[in-house]
Each structure stands twice: as C-alpha cells, then as structure tokens.
Amino acid sequence: MYLEVNGITVLYDRAMVLNDVSFHVDKGELVSLVGPNGAGKSTLLRALAGLIRWEKDTLKGTTLGKITLEGSVLFGGEEMMRLPSHDIAKRGLILCPERGRPFREMTVLENLEAGAYLVKDKGVVKETIDRVYGLFPVLDKRRGQVSGTLSGGERTMLSIARALMSQARFLLIDEPSVGLAPLVKEDLFSRINQVHGMGITILLSEQDIGFAFDLATRNYVMSRGKVIAEGRADDLLADELIRKTYLGL
Amino acid sequence: MLERILVNGLVTSGTYAVLAVGFSLIFGVAKIFNMAHTALYMITAFLIFVGTNQLGFPYALSAVVSVGATIGFGLICYALLFDRVKVHQTAVMIISLAVAMLGQEILLLTLSGHYRGIAPFVTGSIDILGVAVLYQHLFTVLGCLATLFGLWALLTKTNLGKAIRAVAQDSETANLMGINVSRVCLITMGISAGLAAVAAVVAAPLEPLHPGMWMLPLTMILAAVVLGGLGSIKGSVFGAIILGFAETIVVTAVPGGSFLRGAVSLAAMVLVLIARPEGLFGVVFEEERL
Numbered sequence: 001m002y003l004e005v006n007g008i009t010v011l012y013d014r015a016m017v018l019n020d021v022s023f024h025v026d027k028g029e030l031v032s033l034v035g036p037n038g039a040g041k042s043t044l045l046r047a048l049a050g051l052i053r054w055e056k057d058t059l060k061g062t063t064l065g066k067i068t069l070e071g072s073v074l075f076g077g078e079e080m081m082r083l084p085s086h087d088i089a090k091r092g093l094i095l096c097p098e099r100g101r102p103f104r105e106m107t108v109l110e111n112l113e114a115g116a117y118l119v120k121d122k123g124v125v126k127e128t129i130d131r132v133y134g135l136f137p138v139l140d141k142r143r144g145q146v147s148g149t150l151s152g153g154e155r156t157m158l159s160i161a162r163a164l165m166s167q168a169r170f171l172l173i174d175e176p177s178v179g180l181a182p183l184v185k186e187d188l189f190s191r192i193n194q195v196h197g198m199g200i201t202i203l204l205s206e207q208d209i210g211f212a213f214d215l216a217t218r219n220y221v222m223s224r225g226k227v228i229a230e231g232r233a234d235d236l237l238a239d240e241l242i243r244k245t246y247l248g249l
Numbered sequence: 250m251l252e253r254i255l256v257n258g259l260v261t262s263g264t265y266a267v268l269a270v271g272f273s274l275i276f277g278v279a280k281i282f283n284m285a286h287t288a289l290y291m292i293t294a295f296l297i298f299v300g301t302n303q304l305g306f307p308y309a310l311s312a313v314v315s316v317g318a319t320i321g322f323g324l325i326c327y328a329l330l331f332d333r334v335k336v337h338q339t340a341v342m343i344i345s346l347a348v349a350m351l352g353q354e355i356l357l358l359t360l361s362g363h364y365r366g367i368a369p370f371v372t373g374s375i376d377i378l379g380v381a382v383l384y385q386h387l388f389t390v391l392g393c394l395a396t397l398f399g400l401w402a403l404l405t406k407t408n409l410g411k412a413i414r415a416v417a418q419d420s421e422t423a424n425l426m427g428i429n430v431s432r433v434c435l436i437t438m439g440i441s442a443g444l445a446a447v448a449a450v451v452a453a454p455l456e457p458l459h460p461g462m463w464m465l466p467l468t469m470i471l472a473a474v475v476l477g478g479l480g481s482i483k484g485s486v487f488g489a490i491i492l493g494f495a496e497t498i499v500v501t502a503v504p505g506g507s508f509l510r511g512a513v514s515l516a517a518m519v520l521v522l523i524a525r526p527e528g529l530f531g532v533v534f535e536e537e538r539l
C-alpha cells in the first residue's frame with residue numbers, strides 16, 4: 001500500500017471533526033473522497049499534508065490551537081505524522097488546497113517557481129514549467145498575470161500545476177470542481193485524468209459525486225467525520241441506504 | 250535652499266526607506282510588529298561609536314563587526330522572545346518595546362546620556378551640477394540605494410527571496426511547497442536586523458547619538474509603513490520618501506520647523522489614510538477563503 005491511513009482523529013477543542021478514520025490508496029490509483037459539507041474531507045487532507053499539526057504548532061497558546069491529532073499515516077512505508085509539513089512535501093505528497101490558494105501577489109509564473117522551491121536543478125524547473133504549460137495552456141497565456149486576479153478554475157489549475165512543479169508523486173486535491181461552470185469542470189476533469197496518466201497517484205475530495213465517481217477508480221464516502229463506505233461507483237450507487245442518506249440522490 | 254532640501258531630503262528618506270523596509274519585511278513575513286527595530290539601528294550606531302571613537306578601529310571594521318553583532322542580537326531576540334509569543338501580536342509589540350527601552354537604559358548606564366558623534370566616514374565634498382555635496386551625504390544616499398536594490402534583487406531573483414515572499418503571502422500554503430516556514434522567518438529576522446544595522450552604517454555619522462535616538466525614526470517608519478500600506482515593501486519605500494521629504498521641507502523651510510518635524514509628517518500620513526485607508530500601495534484582493 002502506498003498510502004495507509006490508520007485511526008486519524010482530529011478534535012478542535014472538544015468538537016470531533018475526524019473520528020478514527022482509516023483507509024488506503026495504492027500506487028497509481030485515483031481515489032475519491034466524497035461527502036456532504038462539513039463531513040471532514042478538507043480536514044482529512046490537511047491532516048495528511050501535515051497542516052493540522054502545523055496549525056496546532058503555530059496557534060499554540062490560543063483557543064484555536066487546542067487541537068487533538070492522533071493516528072498514523074504511512075506514505076511509502078514511512079510515518080508522516082512525525083514529520084513537519086514541509087518535509088512531507090519533500091517526500092512528494094502534496095496538497096492542492098481548497099480554492100487553490102495561489103500566492104496572490106505573485107504572477108502565475110512566480111507561483112510555479114515557488115512550487116519548484118525544492119528543485120535545485122534549473123534545467124528540470126524549466127522543463128517542468130514547459131510540461132505544465134502544455135497541460136494547462138491557459139496558465140501559459142496568463143503567465144505574467146498576478147494570480148490574485150485569476151478565475152476560480154484557473155486558480156485550481158494553478159494549484160495543481162504548482163504541486164506538479166515540486167515533482168509531486170501523490171496529489172491530494174481538495175474540491176477541485178467547487179464553483180466551476182460545467183464547461184470548465186469538463187476541461188478540469190480531463191486535465192486531472194491527464195495528470196493521473198502521467199503516473200501520479202491522486203486522492204481527491206469532492207462534493208460533486210458525478211464528477212468524483214466518473215473520475216475515480218475507487219471511492220470513499222465520508223459523513224460526520226467518519227468513512228462510512230468504500231467501493232466502486234456502481235456499487236455505492238446501488239446501495240439504497242448510502243444513496244439516500246449520504247449522497248443525497 | 251532648494252538644493253539643500255533635495256540633498257537632505259534624499260539623505261533622510263533614504264535612511265527611513267532602509268529602516269522601513271526592514272520593519273515591513275519582518276512584519277509581513279513573521280507578523281512580528283517589531284517596536285525595537287530602530288533600537289537595532291541605535292545599537293549599531295553606538296557600537297560603531299565605541300569601535301571608532303573609543304577603541305580606535307577604522308570605520309569599515311567597526312561597521313562590519315557592529316552589523317554582525319546587531320544581526321546576532323536581533324536573532325536572539327527573535328528566537329528567545331518574539332517567536333515564542335508570535336500568536337499574540339500585542340504581546341510582540343509590548344515585548345519589543347520593552348527590548349527597545351531596555352537598550353536605551355543600558356546605553357544610558359554604560360555610556361551616559363551625553364550626545365555623541367561619529368566622525369564622518371569620508372570628509373570633504375564634491376561638486377554636483379554646481380551644488381557642493383558632502384561625500385558623507387553621497388555615501389548615505391548611494392548606500393541606501395544599493396541596499397534597497399540588493400534587497401529587491403534578493404526578493405525577486407533568488408530562491409530564498411521567493412520563499413520569503415511566499416511565506417509573507419500565505420505561510421500555510423508555503424509549507425506545501427516544502428518551505429520550512431520557521432527557518433524562513435528566522436532568516437528574515439536576520440535580514441531585517443541587518444537592514445536596520447546598515448541604515449546606521451550609512452547614516453549614523455550624520456546624527457547626534459544619544460540613548461533616545463530610536464524614537465523619532467520609529468515614529469517616522471511606522472508612519473511610512475502605514476502610509477505605504479502595511480506589508481507592502483514598495484509602499485514602505487514610497488512612504489519613507491514622502492515623509493522624509495515632508496520632514497526635510499518643514500525643517501529647512503519653516504522657521505522653528507525642527508520642532509514640527511514629526512507633527513507635519515504624521516499629519517500627511519493621516520490625510521492620506523483618510524482618503525485611502527489601505528495605504529498607497531496596500532492591495533486588497535477579494536477575500537477568497539471561506
């Protein structure tokens with residue numbers, strides 16, 4: 001198993017946001033994590049990327065920093081829960097945060113260069129920039145534009161491109177399709193497929209079940225901080241209880 | 250009088266600009282509102298004074314050692330004090346203010362409150378377009394320009410600079426690029442202290458030294474930084490230029506102006522802020538986070 005998550009529990013003060021979550025992703029898979037608002041998808045991805053620990057450390061001494069974080073995350077056989085987030089990124093496990101979170105005062109190109117922070121070889125950086133421009137031509141067109149003025153879809157693409165710049169091997173993509181128009185969604189769908197085709201393992205969270213199920217080979221359904229079902233799209237859709245209660249179909 | 254205003258204005262605004270960008274930098278990156286920033290400037294100035302006037306070292310040697318010592322002191326303050334209370338911004342302000350006052354008291358005890366002076370690094374003057382400009386003035390202005398240019402090059406051209414800007418804009422996301430945020434903050438503190446020290450190296454011979462000399466520049470750079478837009482480096486430079494010239498014009502052209510130097514510049518700041526609360530270069534993007 002490439003990524004093996006065991007018993008992740010997160011409490012903000014007394015509020016339990018993740019309750020003993022376990023799952024796994026194999027090398028080369030594209031797995032989706034679906035569930036309604038507030039199910040804990042973002043929190044889970046942030047925990048995998050080390051951001052909950054970072055949040056806990058930086059907010060220590062305030063009420064917001066009263067965070068409990070437990071469990072184990074094995075990535076490539078190595079325990080990630082002990083590593084600071086920048087070291088997790090170094091291992092090639094990279095989060096594309098909700099809404100992309102570009103460095104807003106930097107241009108698109110500068111964002112990509114920031115993504116390549118870990119790559120010391122200038123030649124590799126240039127090559128990767130060309131590659132991500134090939135994958136997302138719209139970013140090439142906007143390379144000199146300050147990223148704070150990008151559209152929602154462009155931000156999402158930039159965040160994926162930025163993650164690819166650091167030679168990611170495993171992408172955690174948080175709600176890529178949120179707020180996008182149907183055509184943009186379709187475009188993004190095929191881009192994510194292409195990224196997957198490059199041999200990169202992907203775990204993506206989604207509220208749009210159609211988008212997630214069409215894209216992914218396997219899915220996890222989350223609800224109220226727990227993983228409550230796992231399976232292929234057909235099986236999950238066939239299950240009446242899951243359909244009605246958790247997927248809202 | 251016009252040429253006086255021009256030369257003195259450049260000297261004053263150059264010094265304020267170097268001080269203001271250093272302040273702005275550490276605030277933007279680590280959210281440290283460092284009230285001791287100009288105290289670092291004062292410490293360097295006094296260390297140079299001790300080096301040149303009391304120990305008889307050449308200016309350049311005293312300057313290099315003083316800059317190094319100031320950076321070290323800044324890093325110690327950061328690691329031991331500021332970093333630990335960083336989440337509470339008011340605590341950072343109060344602690345750094347205490348550091349500044351402590352520095353003042355220590356100087357008072359060790360060197361007394363007398364006004365001191367450092368001999369100019371270079372003496373004599375040069376004729377530029379019919380105006381006699383002191384070499385010291387030229388040194389200050391060129392030194393400030395070179396420092397600002399160096400900082401710009403560092404921030405835009407180097408990998409470290411890109412990391413610093415990334416942390417300033419979104420420290421959480423910077424983590425995801427593999428950037429060690431706490432290390433970047435520490436390095437930035439070193440750069441910030443270094444900038445305060447360099448301002449002293451180029452400008453201290455122009456100023457009477459005394460243990461209260463950190464206060465006026467602190468007021469002025471706070472005003473410059475707010476005027477330019479808190480967190481904007483470019484804004485800090487422009488704010489410093491505007492306030493530096495405003496101060497110089499008042500001091501040179503208004504009778505009794507040296508008593509008004511702070512007041513008029515601060516009034517200029519207030520007027521700009523009423524018209525544009527985010528400051529001249531403050532950027533406000535629509536809030537995207539939920």
Ligand SMILES: Nc1ncnc2c1ncn2[C@@H]1O[C@H](COP(=O)(O)OP(=O)(O)OP(=O)(O)O)[C@@H](O)[C@H]1O
Nearest residue numbers: 012015017035036037038039040041042043044207
């Ligand atoms: N910093 C925080 N402090 C307190 N509660 C939090 C914090 N962050 C998240 N939560 C709570 O945790 C729960 C899960 O949030 P999370 O953002 O992980 O959900 P999500 O599944 O990503 O939802 P969405 O689809 O709306 O993005 C929510 O109820 C939220 O209010």
Ligand SMILES: [Mg+2]
Nearest residue numbers: 041042098175
């Ligand atoms: Mg979410």
